[in-house]
Amino acid sequence: MSGGSSPRSRRSSFNSLSRDLELPSEQGCLSVIVLGASGDLAKKKTFPALFHLFAQGFIQSGEVHIFGYARSNLSDDGLRERIRGYLKGASEEHLSDFLQHIKYVSGSYDSGEGFEKLNKEISEYEKSNKSESPRRLFYLALPPSVYPSVCKMIRTYCMNPSGWTRVIVEKPFGKDLDSAEELSAQLGELFDENQLYRIDHYLGKELVQNLLVLRFANRLFLPLWNRDNIDNIQVFCLVAMEKPVSLKPEHIRDEKVKVLQSVNPIKHDEVVLGQYEGYKDDPTVPDDSNTPTFASVVLRVHNERWEGVPFILKAGKALSSRKAEVRVQFKDVPGDIFKCKRQGRNEFVIRLQPSEAMYMKLTVKKPGLEMATEQSELDLSYGMRYQNVKIPEAYERLILDTIRGDQQHFVRRDELKAAWQIFTPLLRDIDEGKVKSIPYQPGSRGPKEADELSERVGYMQTHGYIWIPPTLA
Numbered sequence: 001m002s003g004g005s006s007p008r009s010r011r012s013s014f015n016s017l018s019r020d021l022e023l024p025s026e027q028g029c030l031s032v033i034v035l036g037a038s039g040d041l042a043k044k045k046t047f048p049a050l051f052h053l054f055a056q057g058f059i060q061s062g063e064v065h066i067f068g069y070a071r072s073n074l075s076d077d078g079l080r081e082r083i084r085g086y087l088k089g090a091s092e093e094h095l096s097d098f099l100q101h102i103k104y105v106s107g108s109y110d111s112g113e114g115f116e117k118l119n120k121e122i123s124e125y126e127k128s129n130k131s132e133s134p135r136r137l138f139y140l141a142l143p144p145s146v147y148p149s150v151c152k153m154i155r156t157y158c159m160n161p162s163g164w165t166r167v168i169v170e171k172p173f174g175k176d177l178d179s180a181e182e183l184s185a186q187l188g189e190l191f192d193e194n195q196l197y198r199i200d201h202y203l204g205k206e207l208v209q210n211l212l213v214l215r216f217a218n219r220l221f222l223p224l225w226n227r228d229n230i231d232n233i234q235v236f237c238l239v240a241m242e243k244p245v246s247l248k249p250e251h252i253r254d255e256k257v258k259v260l261q262s263v264n265p266i267k268h269d270e271v272v273l274g275q276y277e278g279y280k281d282d283p284t285v286p287d288d289s290n291t292p293t294f295a296s297v298v299l300r301v302h303n304e305r306w307e308g309v310p311f312i313l314k315a316g317k318a319l320s321s322r323k324a325e326v327r328v329q330f331k332d333v334p335g336d337i338f339k340c341k342r343q344g345r346n347e348f349v350i351r352l353q354p355s356e357a358m359y360m361k362l363t364v365k366k367p368g369l370e371m372a373t374e375q376s377e378l379d380l381s382y383g384m385r386y387q388n389v390k391i392p393e394a395y396e397r398l399i400l401d402t403i404r405g406d407q408q409h410f411v412r413r414d415e416l417k418a419a420w421q422i423f424t425p426l427l428r429d430i431d432e433g434k435v436k437s438i439p440y441q442p443g444s445r446g447p448k449e450a451d452e453l454s455e456r457v458g459y460m461q462t463h464g465y466i467w468i469p470p471t472l473a
Contacts, residue, residue, distance in 0.1 A: 027133060028131040028132065028133035028134050028135055028163055029063055029064070029065070029125070029126055029129035029131040029134050029135070030059060030063055030064045030065075030134075030135045030136075030137065030403065031064075031065055031066075031067060031122045031125060031126065031134065031135065031136045031137070032050060032059075032064065032065075032066045032067070032137045032139065032399075033066075033067045033069060033118065033122070033136065033137065033138045033139065033158075034046050034047065034050075034066065034067070034068050034069065034139045034141055035069045035070070035109070035138060035139065035140050035141060035142055035150060036069075036070055036140065036141035036142040037068025037069055037070045037079060037104065037141070038068070038070040038071075038072040038074060038079070038082065039070070039141055039142075041141040041170070042068070042083075042139075042141040043082060043083045043086050044086055045141075045201075045393075045395050046139055046141050046395065046399075047066075047083045047086065047087065048083075048086050048087055048088070048393070048395075049393060049395035049396040049399050050066060050098075050399065051087045051090070051094075051095070051098050052089065052090075052392070052393065052396050053396055053399065053400055054094070054097075054098045054101075055089070055090035055091075055094045055098070056390075058400055059403070061097055061101065062129075063129075064101060065101055065103065065125045066101055066102045066103070067102075067103050067104075067105060067118065067121060067122060068102060068103070068104045068105070069104075069105050069106075069107060069114070069118055070104075070106065071106065071107070071108060071109070072106065073106055074104050074106065075104065076102065076103050076104050078104065079102060079104040080099045080102055083102075084099065087099075089390075103121060105117055105118045105121055109142070109146050109149060109150050109153070110146075110149045110150075110153070111153075112153065112156065112157055115153040115154070115156070115157040115158055116157050118157070118158060119157050119158045122136065122158065131163075132162070133162060133163040134160060134162065134163045135160070135163050135164055135166075135403070136158070136159075136160045136163070136164070136165045136166070137165075137166050137167075137168070137399075137402060137403060138154055138158070138165070138166070138167045138168065139168045139399070140167065140168060140169050140170060141170065142170070144169070144170070144171075144172060144173070144174070144183065147169055147183065147186075147187065148183070148186040148187070151167065151186075151187055151190045151191065152190060154167065154190075155190040155191070164195075164405075165191075165195060166195050166196075166197060166402055166405075167187075167191060167195060167196055167197065168197045168199050168398075168399070168402055169187070169196065169197070169198055169199065170199055171198075171199070171200055173198055173411065173416050174416075174420065175427075176420060176424045176427055176428070177417070177420040177421055177424040178424075180416055180417065180420045181417060181420075184413050184416065184417070188413065193412065193413060194405075194407070196413075197398075197401075197402045197407065197410045198410050198411040198412075198416065199395075199398050199410060200410070200411055201394040201395060201398065202324075202352070202394070203394075203398070203409040203410070203411075204393075204394030204395065204396075204397040204398040204401075204409055205352050205353070205394050206356060206382070206391050206392065207350050207351070207352050207356055207358065207382075208238065208352060209397070209409065210350070210358070211238040211239065211326070211350070212238065212247075212252070214350075214358070215238075215239075215243075216243050224330070225305075226305045226306070227305060227306055227307055227308050227309045229330055229331060230309055230328060230329070230330055230331065231309070231329050231330060231331045231332075231345070231458050231459070231460075232309060232310045232311075232312060232329050232454075232457065232458045232459045233309065233310075233311050233312070233326075233327070233328050233329070234311070234312045234313070234314065234325070234326065234327040234328075234459075235311070235313070235325075235326040235327075236259075236299060236311050236313060237256050237259060237260065238256070239311075239326060239328070240259045240301055240305075240306060240311065241255040241256050241258070241259045242255050242258065242259070242305070243255070247408070248408075249406055249407040249408035250407075252408045253407070253408065253412045253415060256415055257412070257414050257415045257418055259301060259303075260415060260418035260419055260422065261418050262301050262302050262303045262306075263299050263300065263301055263302070263422050264299075264300040264301075264302050265422075265425065266297060266298075266299070266422065266423070266425070266426050267298075268429070268434070268435055270297065270298035270300075270310075270453065270457065271295070271296070271297050271298070271426065271435060272294075272295070272296040272438065272446075272447055272449045272450040272453050273292040273294065273295050273430065273435055273436065273437040273438065274292060274293060274294030274295070274316065274437055274438050274439070274440045274446050274447040274450065275289070275290075275291065275292060275293050275294070275437035275438070275439060275440070276293050276294070276317065276318040276439075276440055276441070276442045277439050277440065277441060277442065278442060279291075279293055290430065290433060290436060290437050291437070292430070292437045293316060293317045293318065293437075294315070294316030294317065294319070294437075294440060294446045294447065294450070295313075295314070295315055295316065296312065296313070296314045296446070296450040296453055296454070297312075297313045297314075297426070298310045298311065298312055298313075298453070298457055299311040299313060299422070310457040310458060310459075312453075312454055312457065312459060314446075314450065314454075316446050318442040318443065319443070319444065319445065319446060320443055320444055320445055322354075323351065323352075323353065323354065324351075324352040324353050325349055325350060325351045325352055326349070326350040326352070327347060327348075327349050327350075328347065328348040328349075329345050329346075329347050329459060329460065330345055330346040330347065330348075331345070332345060338363070338373050340363045340373045343363060343373065343374065343375050343462070343464070343465070344361065344363075344375055344460065344461075344462030344463070344465060345361075345460055345462075346360070346361055346362060346363070347360070347361040347462070348360050348361075349361065349467070355381065355383065355469040356381075356382040356383070356391060357379065357380060357381040357382060357383075357469060358379075358380045359377040359378060359379040359380065359381075359467060360377060360378040361375055361376075361377050361462070361465070361467075362375070362376060362377065362378060363375055364376045375462065375464075375465040377467060379467075379470060381469055381470050383469070383470075383471075384470050384471075397409070398410070
C-alpha cells in the first residue's frame with residue numbers, strides 16, 4: 001500500500017496540525033468498538049477503513065484493539081474470517097497482524113448483560129496496556145432506530161472512567177425535522193455534542209475536503225466567487241459558505257450553519273421529481289407509489305454574496321451515468337467579440353467520483369491557420385498527477401478525524417436542524433401528493449422537465465464538448 005511517508009512522519013504532521021487547530025494531543029491505548037460488527041456496513045466499510053489506517057501506521061499495533069459486537073453467535077476467528085475477504089491493499093503480514101487485534105463479543109442491543117460483558121473485555125485490555133488515559137471509540141454500524149437504546153447501554157455500562165468516549169452515528173439522521181430533533185434530543189441527553197460524530201461519508205471525500213483549500217487559499221477565486229461572476233452552481237454548503245475565521249472545526253461549522261439559515265423556502269415550480277419506469281414492478285412497491293427516484297431542486301440563498309444565484313441540487317437512480325460532481329458555471333463574457341457564446345460558458349468542475357479531478361472549461365483558439373475557437377480545459381486529474389499516492393477512502397479519513405477529535409467534517413446538531421428546516425415542508429407536500437413524480441426512462445438523464453428547469457433558472461448546457469479523463473496511454 002503506497003502512502004509516500006513513514007508512520008513517524010505522519011505522526012509528526014498530525015502533531016503540527018493538532019497545534020494549529022488546537023486539538024488535544026492523542027496518547028493512550030485506543031479501543032474501537034464496532035457495534036453491528038456482523039453486518040454489511042461493518043464488513044464492507046468500517047473494518048476495511050480501520051485496516052487501511054492500521055496498514056499505514058495511523059493506528060498502531062500495541063496501541064489499538066478492535067472489538068466487534070453484534071447479536072450473531074460468532075467466535076473471534078469467526079468474525080475474522082467473515083471480514084478477511086474485504087481487507088485488501090496491504091501485505092499478508094499486515095493483514096494477519098491486524099486480524100489478531102480483533103475480538104468479538106456477542107450480545108443484545110437493548111439489555112445490559114451483553115454490554116457489561118463488552119465493558120469487561122475493554123477494561124481488561126486497557127489494564128493490560130497499562131495506559132493512564134485510555135480512549136474509547138464506538139462506531140454504530142446499525143440502523144438509526146436502535147441508536148437511542150444502544151447509546152443508553154453505552155452510557156450506562158461502557159463509559160470510559162479516565163479518558164474520552166466518542167460515538168460515531170451513521171445516516172440517516174431522522175426522516176424529517178421532527179424525527180431528527182427527537183433523535184438529537186435522545187442522544188443529547190446521553191452525550192455532549194463534542195462526543196457525538198454524525199458521519200456523512202461525502203464530507204470525507206478527498207475533493208470535497210479540497211473545497212475549503214481551493215476557495216480560501218487561491219487568490220484566483222476570491223474575487224470571482226460571487227453573484228457578479230457566477231450564474232449558477234450545482235451543489236451547496238461548502239461552496240456557498242463564507243470564509244471561517246480559522247480552520248478550527250467549530251468556526252467552519254458555524255459558517256455552514258449560517259448559509260443554511262439563509263436559504264429561502266423552496267418553491268414548487270423549482271422542483272422536479274421523477275420515478276423511473278419499472279420501479280413499481282417490484283411487488284413490495286404500491287401501484288400508486290409517488291416515491292421519487294430522482295429529484296432536482298433549486299435553492300436560493302438570501303445574502304449579499306449569492307442573491308439571485310440558483311443552486312441546483314440533482315440526484316437520481318437508474319440514470320445514464322453514475323457520477324458525483326460540483327459544477328460552477330460562470331456568466332457570459334460581456335461584449336463577446338469571438339462569437340463563442342454558443343460553445344458554452346466557463347465552468348469550474350470538481351469531479352468527486354469516479355475519476356477524481358478538477359477542471360476548468362475554457363474557450364481557446366483552435367490550432368490551425370484560422371481564427372476559430374473551441375472549448376477545452378485546464379485539467380487536474382488525480383490519477384495522472386498523483387500516480388503514486390493512495391487517495392484515502394472517506395471512511396478512513398472520518399474515523400481518523402474522530403480519533404483525533406476533529407469534528408469539522410461531521411454534522412453538528414444545529415446544522416442538521418437547519419438542513420431539515422429547508423426540506424421538511426417539501427417532503428410533507430410530497431407525502432400529501434402536492435408534488436408528483438414524473439416517469440422517466442431508465443438509462444436517461446432523468447425527466448426532461450429537470451433539464452428544462454435548469455435552463456429556466458439560468459444553466460446553459462454545453463453541446464459538443466465532453467470531458468474525457470486523461471490516461472497514461
